[in-house]
Amino acid sequence: DGGITQSPKYLFRKEGQNVTLSCEQNLNHDAMYWYRQDPGQGLRLIYYSQIVNDFQKGDIAEGYSVSREKKESFPLTVTSAQKNPTAFYLCASSIRPTSGGRNEQFFGPGTRLTVL
Amino acid sequence: AQKVTQAQTEISVVEKEDVTLDCVYETRDTTYYLFWYKQPPSGELVFLIRRNSFDEQNEISGRYSWNFQKSTSSFNFTITASQVVDSAVYFCALRGSGGSNYKLTFGKGTLLTVNP
Numbered sequence: 298d299g300g301i302t303q304s305p306k307y308l309f310r311k312e313g314q315n316v317t318l319s320c321e322q323n324l325n326h327d328a329m330y331w332y333r334q335d336p337g338q339g340l341r342l343i344y345y346s347q348i349v350n351d352f353q354k355g356d357i358a359e360g361y362s363v364s365r366e367k368k369e370s371f372p373l374t375v376t377s378a379q380k381n382p383t384a385f386y387l388c389a390s391s392i393r394p395t396s397g398g399r400n401e402q403f404f405g406p407g408t409r410l411t412v413l
Numbered sequence: 414a415q416k417v418t419q420a421q422t423e424i425s426v427v428e429k430e431d432v433t434l435d436c437v438y439e440t441r442d443t444t445y446y447l448f449w450y451k452q453p454p455s456g457e458l459v460f461l462i463r464r465n466s467f468d469e470q471n472e473i474s475g476r477y478s479w480n481f482q483k484s485t486s487s488f489n490f491t492i493t494a495s496q497v498v499d500s501a502v503y504f505c506a507l508r509g510s511g512g513s514n515y516k517l518t519f520g521k522g523t524l525l526t527v528n529p
Binding site: 328330337338341342347353355385387389400401402403406 | 417450515
């Protein structure tokens with residue numbers, strides 16, 4: 298089945314530790330995204346990547362880092378510099394936005410990160 | 414700057430009632446895309462519909478219908494004969510064109526509860 302997988306679904310970490318969230322897609326999409334969702338809030342863009350080996354900061358990139366070495370994978374690292382990392386993290390993918398057409402983003406199941 | 418407003422934070426209805434979720438948007442782009450997503454308790458965002466700014470035709474899909482009014486910058490979503498399984502948070506989102514064509518701007522969501 299085509300789709301986006303994120304692992305793990307729940308993640309607990311101690312304050313001060315870096316943690317990496319996994320995101321894999323088999324939809325053959327060029328573009329991938331990371332969003333953060335806080336209770337009662339919409340989604341906010343952390344990072345996005347339109348092509349392998351290229352990525353750009355979104356609205357709230359501070360304290361986060363990403364890599365895009367493969368088309369299928371876009372891992373997100375939450376560093377100790379992120380002041381309030383406890384949140385629900387959603388990964389998404391789409392065809393390249395400049396392609397027009399069916400440019401909707403498809404989302405993975407999310408990872409709920411709790412920092413103790 | 415782009416903005417999406419979902420003024421209804423929470424709506425509660427009884428099964429079989431019709432319900433309309435409001436969405437008002439702001440953008441300076443002449444070409445843009447509007448989306449609705451459903452987020453059930455499991456957390457994953459499920460894509461429902463994409464509407465291009467140059468296509469004002471309203472759409473119906475089963476019990477779901479969408480009313481796009483460019484004159485009032487609104488893209489409202491109606492569920493007819495609501496069911497308990499419709500209970501979820503619904504997000505309206507906007508994507509522009511040009512320099513901001515990668516980014517989805519989300520509203521804060523409307524929590525819909527359908528009671529039996």
